[in-house]
Each structure stands twice: as C-alpha cells, then as structure tokens.
Amino acid sequence: xxxxxxxxxxxxxxxxxxxxxxxxxxxxxxxxxxxxxxxxxxxxxxxxxxxxxxxxxxxxxxxxxxxxxxxxxxxxxxxxxxxxxxxxxxxxxxxxxxxxxxxxxxxxxxxxxxxxxxxxxxxxxxxxxxxxxxxxxxxxxxxxxxxxxxxxxxxxxxxxxxxxxxxxxxxxxxxxxxxxxxxxxxxxxxxxxxxxxxxxxxxxxxxxxxxxxxxxxxxxxxxxxxxxxxxxxxxxxxxxxxxxxxxxxxxxxxxxxxxxxxxxxxxxxxxxxxxxxxxxxxxxxxxxxxxxxxxxxxxxxxxxxxxxxxxxxxxxxxxxxxxxxxxxxxxxxxxxxxxxxxxxxx
Numbered sequence: 419x420x421x422x423x424x425x426x427x428x429x430x431x432x433x434x435x436x437x438x439x440x441x442x443x444x445x446x447x448x449x450x451x452x453x454x455x456x457x458x459x460x461x462x463x464x465x466x467x468x469x470x471x472x473x474x475x476x477x478x479x480x481x482x483x484x485x486x487x488x489x490x491x492x493x494x495x496x497x498x499x500x501x502x503x504x505x506x507x508x509x510x511x512x513x514x515x516x517x518x519x520x521x522x523x524x525x526x527x528x529x530x531x532x533x534x535x536x537x538x539x540x541x542x543x544x545x546x547x548x549x550x551x552x553x554x555x556x557x558x559x560x561x562x563x564x565x566x567x568x569x570x571x572x573x574x575x576x577x578x579x580x581x582x583x584x585x586x587x588x589x590x591x592x593x594x595x596x597x598x599x600x601x602x603x604x605x606x607x608x609x610x611x612x613x614x615x616x617x618x619x620x621x622x623x624x625x626x627x628x629x630x631x632x633x634x635x636x637x638x639x640x641x642x643x644x645x646x647x648x649x650x651x652x653x654x655x656x657x658x659x660x661x662x663x664x665x666x667x668x669x670x671x672x673x674x675x676x677x678x679x680x681x682x683x684x685x686x687x688x689x690x691x692x693x694x695x696x697x698x699x700x701x702x703x704x705x706x707x708x709x710x711x712x713x714x715x716x717x718x719x720x721x722x723x724x725x726x727x728x729x730x731x732x733x734x735x736x737x738x739x740x741x742x743x744x745x746x747x748x749x750x751x752x753x754x755x756x757x758x759x760x761x762x763x764x
Contacts, residue, residue, distance in 0.1 A: 452488040453515035453714040455481075455707060458505045460522035460546065461587055462494035464621035465676065466647035466700045466746050467520070470545070473703035473750070474518065481711060481753075490707075497587065499526045506530045509539075516540040516710040521548045524591040540713040544706040545698065546591045554713065555722045556706055556760070558698040560595035563727045564645075567672055567696045568603040571641050574670045574692055578609035579640030582632070582669075584618040584625055584653060586645035592698070593645065600643045613637060620647025622655070622678070629656035639669045646674020646697045648746065654682050673697075675728050675748070677741035684739035687732070695730035697747060705751035709760055723760055 457474050461467055471492060478490035491514065493505045502522045509517055510533055517534055521527055521543055528550040534541050535552035544556040575581075583600060586593040604610055614632040618625030625644070633639070633656065642653050650673045657664045657671075668686065673679050673695025683693060702725055713719060728747040730738050738747060 452486065453711065454489050454491065455487055455710050455714070456491040456493070456509050456514040456517045457703075457707075458493050458495075458502060458509065458517055458519045460495045460502045460520055461497040461590075463497070464587075464619060464647045465744060466620060466698075467494075469700035469746050469748065470520070470703035473701045473705075473748075474707045475703075476750075477704040477707040477753075481707070486711065495522065497522060497589070499523050499589075502527060503530050506534060510534050510537050513537070514539060515714045516542065518542045518544060518706040518710045519548065519553075520544060521546045521591070523589065524549050540710060542706055542710045542713065545702055546587075554709075554719055556702065556709060556725060557723070558592070558702075558725050558727055560592050560698070561599045563696050563698075564596040564599040565603055567694050568600045568643055570694045571643060571670050571672055572603065572607055572610055574694075575610075575640045577607055580611050580613045580637055581641045581643055582629060582636070582639055583612055583615045584629065584642060584644040584649055585615065586618065586620040586647065586649070588617055588619065596645050604643075610641075613639065618644065618649040618652065620645055620649050620674075622648040622650075622652030622676070624652070625649035626652030626656045629653050630660065633657070633660050638663055641670040642672060644672045644674055646676075646746075648674065648676040648678065650674045650679035650695070651676050651682060654679060670694075673730060675699075675730065675746045677738070677745040677747070678743055680730060680735070680738045680741060680747070681743070684735055687735060692732065695747075697728050699725065699728050699748035700746050701748040701751045705756055705760065708751070708753045708756040711753075712756065712761060717761055719761060 481487045495501045499522045527548050531541050531548050531550040531553050541553040543553045547555045547557050585597055613636050616628035618628055653671050657668055670693050675697025
C-alpha cells in the first residue's frame with residue numbers, strides 16, 4: 419500500500435517521487451481493490467494553495483477511513499513546469515488510478531497528461547487548468563468574476579484615477595485570465611491610468627514588498643486591482659506603512675477573500691472605507707478529490723465544470739469579520755455536494 423505524503427519543497431518532492439515508485443512492492447495501484455488518488459499541485463507558496471491542499475487531504479483522509487480508497491498521494495511543487503512534468507511521470511509509472519492536477523501551465527503539460535490518459539489514469543485538472551482534450555476540467559470563470567470586480571472597483575473611484583495592477587502567480591493560467599479581464603475593463607475607462615504593474619504571487623509578503631517598492635515613485639494611487647490568495651492584506655499593509663496621504667485616505671484595494679484583509683476592511687468600514695472582495699475558493703481541493711474518486715468509479719462527469727466563487731460585500735461583511743487569521747473564504751465541498759452539484763445527483 420502506498421504511503422500518503424504531503425511534500426512541500428522541490429527537493430522533498432523529488433525524493434518522495436522515488437519513494438512512491440519504491441512503495442509498489444505489492445503490485446501496481448490498479449491491482450488493488452480500491453483506487454489510489456493523487457494530487458499534483460504545481461505551487462505551494464501562498465495561503466490559497468496551502469488551504470486547497472488541506473481540503474484535498476481532509477477529503478482523502480475521510481475517504482480512506484471509510485474504506486473508499488486504498489491510499490492517496492500529494493505532491494507539491496515550486497511553480498516550475500519541469501518539476502511538475504517529473505511529478506506526473508512518476509505518478510504514471512506508479513500507476514495511480516486518478517490524478518487531480520493544479521497545473522503550472524495550460525499547455526506545457528499536455529503531452530504528459532495525454533500519456534497519463536493513455537495509461538488508463540483518470541485526469542482531472544482544476545483551478546489552474548490544462549488544455550489536453552482527454553482531461554476533465556474543474557475551474558473558475560476568472561474572466562467573468564474579475565471583470566465584475568474591476569468594474570465595481572472603478573465605479574468606487576468615480577471612473578477616474580491612478581491604479582496599480584498586482585498580478586498573481588507568474589505563468590499560471592488564472593493569472594493571465596484575470597489580468598486580461600482587468601485590462602479589458604480598463605480599456606473602457608480612459609480616465610483611469612495604470613501607474614504601476616507588479617507581481618504579488620497571490621501571497622501577502624510578496625505583494626506587500628512589491629507595492630512598497632514602487633510607491634515612492636508614484637503619484638497618489640486611487641485603487642489597486644489585485645488577484646487574491648492573500649495579496650490583498652499585503653497590499654493594504656504596504657499603504658499603511660507608507661503613510662503620508664494614505665494614512666487618512668487609503669485606495670480602494672480589491673479584496674481576494676483573505677480573512678486578514680476582511681478583518682482590516684471591517685475595521686476601516688467604521689470610517690466609511692468601501693471596497694469589494696471576490697475569490698476563487700480553495701475548498702475546490704476537496705471537490706477535486708471527490709470528483710476524481712467518482713471518475714475512478716466509472717461515473718460520468720461533464721467534461722468542463724465551473725465552480726462558484728465567494729463574494730464578500732458591505733452587506734455581508736459582518737458575517738466574515740470574525741474569521742480566524744490566515745484563512746481564505748471558502749465553503750467545504752463534501753462528497754454529497756459534489757454528487758448534487760457536479761454530478762447532477764446521478
């Protein structure tokens with residue numbers, strides 16, 4: 419039986435890939451009575467991804483305790499394509515029954531994904547997707563919700579002013595989709611000027627440092643278009659620490675669902691601060707596990723599925739203001755939820 423593992427660095431991932439292969443002395447995964455489900459996660463370096471992996475792991479542990487699976491494997495990467503290609507190759511060699519993949523690239527992994535499919539492995543790409551035709555996809559409509567959020571943000575600054583664009587995980591599909599959506603909205607508002615563009619890697623410390631580095635050279639900033647994953651709170655901290663005019667007049671910072679930012683927003687709202695918060699939900703990790711399991715059981719799933727996003731507004735802000743620190747707004751997606759909402763109760 420395989421040993422369940424969570425690997426949190428490139429070196430650890432490489433070592434554990436060999437361990438996964440070596441653990442197969444009892445025969446390939448397909449020969450077992452119950453399936454082995456694997457997660458190949460390209461990037462582990464922000465709150466959203468860690469919470470996503472936790473959701474996958476919690477679902478897998480529940481399934482294992484109930485005798486639904488033989489075991490599960492979790493491989494985390496550093497964002498590089500070659501590392502994830504190596505992860506996938508090792509999982510194919512071991513013969514796991516299904517791979518849920520949060521991809522480092524929409525296209526660069528397609529050949530390896532096709533090899534997995536040809537080996538009889540069910541492949542489910544989620545959140546950051548692949549375009550290999552054989553893969554089932556479970557994603558978010560990043561274009562739609564980022565378009566909506568950017569429009570609301572520009573409305574809050576009266577359709578004119580200076581903005582910073584904070585991008586997400588470099589090279590990922592969601593980063594490009596969200597960025598393109600924001601640029602399309604900005605193109606409709608000629609009185610809004612982009613005064614800086616930085617990468618925040620969807621994590622608070624990186625976003626904070628990136629924004630802090632450019633603020634001294636910029637005119638007064640009226641809004642920040644961001645991507646989530648906890649970058650929102652880092653951006654807020656950069657402006658608070660910079661001080662000056664921002665001490666009394668913070669820009670409209672797009673929220674990405676982090677509890678730290680929501681708590682900050684709730685406090686600032688007492689003085690009339692307004693903003694928006696919309697985010698993809700890291701609980702998708704649990705949904706991906708249950709859907710992958712159903713696929714190994716021969717269940718028919720739609721080829722492409724869209725997940726809901728979480729929205730925090732002025733109207734429901736109080737409901738989230740007491741969330742624990744270091745979390746992203748997300749429901750827990752159970753096996754029953756997946757049955758009803760992704761598999762249609764079939």
